Amino acid sequence: MTRESILITLTDLIASNLEVQLPEVVLESSRLFEDLHIDSLMVLQLVVYIEEEFDVVVPEEGVDPAVFSTMGMLVTFIQELQEAMKI
Helix, strand or coil, X not given: CCHHHHHHHHHHHHHHHCCCCCXXXXXXXXXXCCCCCCCHHHHHHHXXXXXXXXXXXXXXXXXXXXXXXEHHHHHHHHHHHHHHHHC
């Protein structure tokens, strides 16, 4: 998947599954906590949705919290997980 398609899918996941009002445009630079108003509990829910939607496994330990700082960081993380699944 391209970065753009992952970003769109991720935005749709957040909009349809988490109870947050997203801005009209979500960019890679959008910050999950500050701009999208996602809290730590929602991040845990989002991880489950990411695993299901992108057919990846997010490790329970060793994940850098910075992964969840911006949408772009999260897109990169998903791409890395997808690449790891191919090996």
